[in-house]
Amino acid sequence: MSSFSAVVPSGSWLGLIGPNGAGKSSLLRAAAGVVAHRGQVLVDGAPLDLRHRSRRAALVAYVPQEPTLPDDMTGAEYVMLGRSPHIGYFSMPGRGDRAMVDDVIDRLGLGAFARRRLGALSGGERQRLVIARALATEAPILLLDEPTSALDIGHQQQALELVARLRDDHGLTVVSAMHDLTLAGMYSDRLVLLHEGAMVAEGPVAEVLSADTLAEFYGVRVTVHHEADGTVVVVPRRDRL
Amino acid sequence: MTGPSHPSSASGHPRLWVIASIVVLAAVAAAGAMIGPAGPDWWRVPLAMLERIPLLGADGLGISSGVTEREWSIVWDIRMPRVVLAGIVGAMLSLGGASYQGVFRNPLVDPYLLGAAAGGGLGATLVITTFGRSGLDWPVDPVPLVAFVFALGTVAVTYAVGASFGGLRTSGTLVLAGVAMVSLMTAIQTFVLQRNSDVVREVYNWILGRLSTATWSDVLLVLPYVSVSAIVLGMHRRHLDVLRVGDDEAIALGVPVARVRLVVVVAATLGTAAVVAVSGLIGFVGLVVPHMVRLMAGSSYRVVIPLAVTIGASFLILADIPGRTLSSPAEVPIGVVTAFIGAPFFIVLLRTRQVSR
């Protein structure tokens, strides 16, 4: 990553888009404090690096693009990991933590998987548990790296709607990397287009998702429809001979 | 989804498992005290114990076992220290194994990985070859002492080497450094032994592990290290669960990964080195008991850590019983018995679990 600077107002949703290798994941990893990086991530005007690690973890929940899911861990045990930042160093999860985990599991409709081993779940079921783990943290900032890439269209909507509803109810700030441009546009307030490690476009959804911009940085031919309700639909085009 | 669901009690009933395993441990320990050559009739042993509790014996309730002082001394001075030491050693090895497996995120790791056993073995070899074993009448037996120091020293060097290459963020280099150090220590030991072939048998006896010479002073020697180790590891069992999702995600979840790894390795190594020093190299327990526990009660370290202690202890006490009773012509080394009993049991457990899944 070379140049990046963006201000994400609290309670808003920033979508990161860009072709493979553009630097979306690297940016989110830096923001989550997982990789060494130059520059600063400021939250409420204070650098995130300077906060105590469990404070930082309670502030920022991170869903990696390829999460590690131990095969023999159960769904509920996995979601409980999201409570870690709130549990004292020498303490164990309490009643409140368990209630929170049960609640998130219920809201995502994951009750059937709570007792099952992660190794015995489908890709989409695992991905929903990863989202559940992030939500169980109750962090005001959510960093989501391709959170719905393995989900069917129904569960994509369910998961993203839940995030959107939580954002509305609790003023969560969301930064998500998504490859599905239509979906990214539908949920984000603003989009950032990354290309080869640099920010090349930034702005409201309708501005960034223009056929010309996408052609330039993705090298694709697309049609962009603007629906009456403001939804921007990006459809790949195939020129038949 | 209907009705109340309590998904987070997911891993069965951990508390029940712990209670059941404590009952088993008590039963196994009692059997250990009652069974053995010489000594009183087996059923008199519990009576003899009760008799010695104030208010229950001759001056109180009047329980009388009819066990002579001589017979009692066989139970108390010979059998009991051996049972207790077997319990401590078994508990520590499987606890150390489970902890190592946790911080290295590798199920094939045992507590000897970073050189605790190889270093201890070399230390013991050096003492025995230099001074001889039998002709030694020092006030303090130097073998366990030197073995302990060598075991700790070897692991410290392994850690320093691994850290200097890979940083403490990756556990892979540490494992490789361990492999290298173990080979080096073993090679030096073999070299020393070749030049002192007259004590090979003595050294071999030590290496194969033995509980037969256990005394209460051995128990007191290891108890402090094992207790500290067990307390520290127990306090980190939740962190071991978080580490299962990998270093990066554990960091994002607020866990100080490098520090947890260091603390857990130091604690597990301290306890392991202490038990190696008094009991030699007992194999199999540290690698396999944690897996037995996982197959029975689930893989969360919040259950695995306490159960590794109780089941590891029961396992080694049990494994030591045949060695004591079938001791002719020569006692079978405990390390051989553990594998002999444990391997088939483990295979059966693996099979039944595979079927039920």
Ligand SMILES: Nc1ncnc2c1ncn2[C@@H]1O[C@H](COP(=O)(O)OP(=O)(O)OP(=O)(O)O)[C@@H](O)[C@H]1O
């Ligand atoms: N650990 C690393 N060391 C060196 N280079 C890396 C590392 N991780 C990623 N990169 C490089 O940085 C660039 C950006 O990677 P990143 O994973 O951020 O891309 P991305 O935008 O998330 O792509 P995708 O859409 O494929 O997930 C890539 O060229 C990648 O090869």
Ligand SMILES: [Mg+2]
């Ligand atoms: Mg990526």
